[in-house]
Amino acid sequence: MDEMSSTPVRKIIHVDMDAFYASVEQRDNPDLRNKPIAVGGSAARGVVAAASYEARKFSVHSAMPSVTAKRKCPELIFVPPRFDVYKAVSQQVREIFAEYTPLIEPLSLDEAYLDVTENLKGMEIATEIALEIRARIKLVTGLNASAGISYNKFLAKMASDLNKPNGQAVITPRNGPAFVEALPVNKFHGVGPATAEKMHRLGIETGADLKEKTLEFLVEHFGKSGPYFHGIARGIDNRQVKPDRVRKSVGAEDTFSQDLHAFEPAREGLQPLIEKVWGYCEANDIGAKTVTLKVKYADFTQVTRSKTVPAPLSAITDLQDLIGLLLTPIFPLRKGIRLLGVTLSSLERQAPSAEPQLRLAL
Template sequence: MLSELPIRKIIHVDMDAFYASVEQLDNPDLKGKPLAVGGGGKRGVVSAASYEARKFGVKSAMSGVLAKKRCPELIFVKPRFSRYKEVSQQIRKIFFEYTELVEPLSLDEAYLDVTKNKKGMLSASLIAQEIRQKILKKTGLTASAGISINKFVAKVASDYNKPNGQKTVAPEEVIPFLEELDIRKFYGVGKVTGEKMYRLGIFTGMDLKQKELTYLEKHFGKSGAYYYNVVRGIHLSKVKPNRIPKSVAAERTFFDNITSEVYMIEKLEHIANELEKRLKRNKIAGKTVTLKIKYSDFTTQTRSKTLAYFIASKELLLETAKELLYQEKPKNSVRLLGLSLGNLNTEPKKDKPKTQKSISIQLRFEF
């Protein structure tokens, strides 16, 4: 029961088409035109698309060739991450005017816990509205927001009235809101899982709620318990200001597909070198090496190995990467290779779980 759970005031702020909007802001000639940030050549990939481009079905991670086919008038611009980071820092300063409990997910989105806030404001909805107005005044960019009792519902709600809007889901509205929601709009349900749920006759939150925990665990493994809880409004994850990375990665897309393992090793050497720089810069080491292979047909394969000791050097990274590569001959020509290091020495040691006491509150909690 929601009334038996600790209810917080969580805001999820999500910038609208952030990279593309920054480009249109800095170059007024691009305003109102279909725009893609990324490469438009045969090896290019869309990093972000303006709303004008999205109307044609252009979206992030799409190949530049397909994007151009869907929208012949599409304009490509190269990403300027230093500029995006600069604007992102301006936005985060606004967040910290209201709370220290800010958890950035990326340059363009973050969670804020405003249950107790620096302004002493009772309404999380008004805080979100104020933040969005300040972002617009400071940067000239629009943001959308979701406001609710936990991170999951706030994240889903922020997408509800995009662009330049917000959606509040008060405690008493959470269950009806989730029951009516298309399952594909649930955060954490990707394309493949969404299609699987549709095949199982799960189209809405209400359909999901009808399924027993054992049924969901049978069909979705460990994620089954997550789906079982979130559709009931249960998501106890707190806003974590100092978000610790679970892995560090580097990857490279090639101008031409490669088939020779000799060339792959050569490319992996460069990738391992870049990964080593990132690890040393952040003083991080890890035990689990993962090799990512994306083939010419865009299918992706990962292979991992966990070592008995922490590593951070390019030599050990490359040695493990070679071992993973030679496990199985690549099934096709390769367009991308990547290396990541997980099981990091930054991860806190897990303590024995403590029994949490439920907190009963009244639903006259102002949102």
Template sequence: MPFSFPLRKIIHVDMDAFYASVEQHDHPELRGKPVAVGGGSKRGVVTAASYEARKFGVRSAMSGIIAQRNCPELIFVKPRFDRYKEISQQVRNVFFEFTDLVEPLSLDEAYLDVTENKKGNPSATLIAQEIRKKILVKTGLTASAGISINKFIAKVASDYNKPNGQKTVNPEEVIPFLEALDIRKFYGVGKVTAEKMYQLGIFTGLDLKSKSLEFLQTHFGKSGRYYFDVVRGIHLSPVKPHRTPKSVGAERTFSENLSSEVFMLERLEHIAHELERRLLKNKVAGKTITLKIKYSDFTLHTRSKTLPYFVASKELILETAKELLYQQELENSVRLLGISLANLNTEKRKKLVDDAPVLVQLKFDL
């Protein structure tokens, strides 16, 4: 199928249940057993779950108490982020054997552009296979991969044959693949958006494709253009080796729920101090300050304010955070507070088209 935009050979590599798999690898007695990283304390939250635990409905961000209820045999282990970072670097070193165009999304996943690669291999599919084999040899861990013409489709595809598998979506397969896709599988469509789409009669990619740009923008605002494009295989964002953060934040979960704003202000000061440290480390400042409040019933609320100038100091951040705290009466006791800074001075506005020349490819093998 001809495309009137640049085609790339993109691989999305995603480690399988990374944190939990590291623990099972380093501690053989945990292999084959349901494991949760984090979540072991009274108010703990699961950071990651092994595939054995996922069979019982245990998921990341779940309360440890609920996870234990779902899976009475669940084994909780403390996270070891230094170890995860160490192995993540080993995995990235494998990526760099093939291309310098590597865009990490987190410790356990990354995009790779192998359109032109160090091995001179024209097959992105074979490259993905070789990368996964090398990761297994070097770390003892498995990875899954998605391969296609852009980042969006590659990411969706990487989840298709998990764990320890991969899927290639060739150019001629892109449109049928997207049309048959459950709307919940579209990267960028969360639970709330999926429910809204269901109410509008949108259940698959084909349903989404049937809606006009005007319809989607009316119901989803700026995201409407994104949904209109990606369901047609259009996603022009290149792999960016040096990703600049869109926001910087800090948060804390408390051992006991807070119901007094006096105690909350004290905690916010510590959070603002940590945020200031992170901003200085990243050499950034921002204009939009967001206060995150998670209540004891796990409902999450955010309040934001955009300033006319860039800030990075604890004092200015805290001043606005206090204002946001008092903006509305609290609905319940609070288990978590967080502050983030967005609209950073490092952000570059996305271009509507890529700098690369427009191509029409009649044959493009992955």
């Protein structure tokens, strides 16, 4: 623990709404309650954006092709997404957060970090703050939220998954390093499938294995992520909760278990990535004018295609249209696609009450 002694212990809460999109739909439509539902896609095409817990019992999850989801759960009900409603509920939740602290860093419409080290209620125990926040969310929205409480962002994020749904967990400075050592690296927040696969090739299976590697080794193999991995392997993450942060870019990517060879599977594979980056922009009232598509082929060569528009994108459908324009010239393929990514840049803060832009003529 000597490595942490120079850093004051903070109290960080990560709040994560439970099956957010699906739970909103079940709340608003009594006929969907206690039934397996998937938001997004359809029985014949598309991908699942969110799955209710009833659907998750059949191993249905987000980013799964709809056809696969329906095969796993024949009773699955597909529901079209309503992002305007999700954003409105997200704003209600944000207002609850603001009753406790101004230090709020949204990650998407359904999750955020809160620094409650010094809070507006004068409460000393972060677990009690998390309990109150979750109770207020339930009272105001009718929805359940889970929470993780710890002394840094990484561990708070990990803790919020431990007692889902409708629960919370604490990782203290005393047990943080041991928790990380026992954790498989593919469970680490910030370690995607491709990075986990690379770690496995290097003999890194758990946090303990990661901790054994030197900083030089991690920088050599993982570049700028090396120092981050070196820190979290020891339970150290000094990143601050940053309200009103406007990042230079926001991106998401996915490595597929089987190479993609046709336009439609590629378009469907991009949908969860589109929803993820759009959710971040919506949650933070950020507009984006530049869209970049990343394509990595089976032989690990890659290309990127970008387009910048005059005004910030105003709707997820605009982003979908733009990605479609960038994707189309990639086909027909001479080799399969193993990874797709979407990045938004030229980000700027939007006034929450701003008039919506007209749909882009793309």
